[in-house]
Amino acid sequence: xxDRSLIGKTYPPFYSDVTEEKIRLFAKATGQTNPIHxxxxxxxKEGYPxxxxxxxxxxxxxxxxxxxxxxxxxxxxxxxxxxxANQEYTYFSPVCAGDRIKMESKLSDxxxxxxxxxxxxxxxxxxxxxxxxxxxxxxxxxxxx
Numbered sequence: 001x002x003d004r005s006l007i008g009k010t011y012p013p014f015y016s017d018v019t020e021e022k023i024r025l026f027a028k029a030t031g032q033t034n035p036i037h038x039x040x041x042x043x044x045k046e047g048y049p050x051x052x053x054x055x056x057x058x059x060x061x062x063x064x065x066x067x068x069x070x071x072x073x074x075x076x077x078x079x080x081x082x083x084x085a086n087q088e089y090t091y092f093s094p095v096c097a098g099d100r101i102k103m104e105s106k107l108s109d110x111x112x113x114x115x116x117x118x119x120x121x122x123x124x125x126x127x128x129x130x131x132x133x134x135x136x137x138x139x140x141x142x143x144x145x
Contacts, residue, residue, distance in 0.1 A: 002110055006107055017104070026057050058103075073108065091135070092137075119144040120142065
């Protein structure tokens with residue numbers, strides 16, 4: 001069983017620079033076709049200051065950290081023991097190339113099902129841009145077997 005005393009554990013903020021290249025690569029990898037993700041002229045025509053990041057782009061921010069799986073070590077979970085069960089985002093402001101995003105995360109809940117055979121971890125993250133504007137919040141649920 002995962003130590004429930006870890007509920008509420010926060011992780012140090014992480015900063016990520018949103019670049020045109022990152023947006024274009026993510027947009028291409030996820031099959032985006034809207035030119036606002038590829039062409040600055042198209043993004044500006046739609047009122048954005050630069051390329052617009054696709055909605056799920058913020059998922060990539062956590063993987064840029066030096067140790068993106070530190071939370072697994074903290075919880076004594078091996079990489080092969082968990083699955084990504086759910087991801088929810090609430091957006092407040094667009095993310096564009098040129099933004100510097102600060103991600104702050106915490107373990108907000110632990111619960112189990114099937115008599116403890118499946119344990120669920122819930123992480124909540126807040127994403128703030130360089131102007132201290134919260135651009136999004138996320139809820140990530142992982143299942144440990």
